[in-house]
Ligand SMILES: O=C([O-])C(=O)C[C@H](O)[C@@H](O)C(=O)[O-]
């Protein structure tokens with residue numbers, strides 16, 4: 542609105558400064574969150590996993606919250622970025638990226654080309670930065686929304702659905718962490734065979750109403766995992782199934798699994814590692830391939846899409862750089878006729894709320910989203926989000942619609958302070974060595 546228009550209509554343009562939206566303070570709180578002994582191809586989850594909680598406080602007194610990875614390499618980037626934010630507006634989301642570009646990434650953090658700890662594809666300086674920016678972006682959107690009285694989805698252009706569907710994220714798991722390991726036990730049974738996986742799925746279906754099922758594979762011989770999916774398909778006929786070995790199979794093994802499960806799989810997720818191998822599998826698998834490993838950055842899209850290597854991208858606002866970047870990814874997928882689903886790592890309610898807000902705004906979110914949330918017995922929000930019929934209601938309260946529980950935050954931060962460093966960086970292979978001292982991260986392809 543121009544000055545003249547403002548005078549005619551009798552309103553005064555309000556700058557973000559005048560509205561108190563300038564950032565006065567940023568608080569970073571690393572925490573350790575209880576995690577069950579979930580198995581994947583690299584090992585087993587540690588009993589505690591690091592997360593970072595970000596609070597952005599405006600001059601107007603509004604606090605916005607965000608959540609992202611909390612390993613040391615992320616904290617090392619979050620701290621200098623946090624120092625740069627005071628004086629900037631929570632509405633200046635593009636400016637956040639410029640500020641983040643000024644934060645140098647320690648080259649030793651990116652020398653391995655693959656993020657082995659997180660099974661999340663390449664590890665570049667940009668991707669590390671984006672993983673941090675996303676947490677700040679969510680905190681800024683939350684503060685902005687709270688100050689304006691608008692839900693985050695409205696700041697993203699508005700929701701196109703009122704509920705977001707999630708899938709059951711099944712894991713092979715032990716009942717407990719190894720003897721003598723400090724942990725927070727849960728009440729889930731072991732699941733190391735088809736019967737255990739089916740029992741786990743039944744509980745997910747009963748308690749949360751999920752109707753599609755993803756099994757984290759790459760743990761046992763492929764034929765055992767084929768048997769588990771077959772058992773699931775028999776127990777839940779006609780319901781969508783997914784299997785994700787995190788790139789652990791060769792091309793021939795991937796094609797064998799595809800052949801055996803073609804009739805029941807909604808998609809096969811990262812059967813083999815790398816875009817060329819995925820393209821080879823995609824060429825004759827007869828089942829769509831999904832990925833959160835070979836397309837995890839904008840730079841990887843062109844090769845994968847032009848080679849037809851993936852039919853579904855699993856977005857993840859954490860490493861794609863936030864909720865707005867997730868929408869950009871969605872637009873690119875839409876343009877290329879590639880499907881979109883959502884990836885998840887161990888996360889708490891702040892991130893689940895953020896995932897739900899952005900998912901609500903994306904027209905082409907074609908599949909139920911992944912979420913680890915049901916595995917998390919701890920949280921830092923005052924009221925846990927509840928799945929009904931496998932779905933979450935999209936919050937319409939201002940901001941993300943969740944509130945920080947400061948007491949719980951303090952307890953989980955104290956656990957991080959008390960840790961001797963063992964748990965502060967996720968390392969599934971090291972956690973596995975506690976049970977099996979000879980364990981080394983398996984070379985890929987494992988089968
Ligand atoms: O879909 C995926 O590849 C993942 O969720 C990666 C995660 O790290 C998962 O494998 C896990 O938590 O063990």
Ligand SMILES: [Mg+2]
Nearest residue numbers: 785810811833
């Ligand atoms: Mg995956």
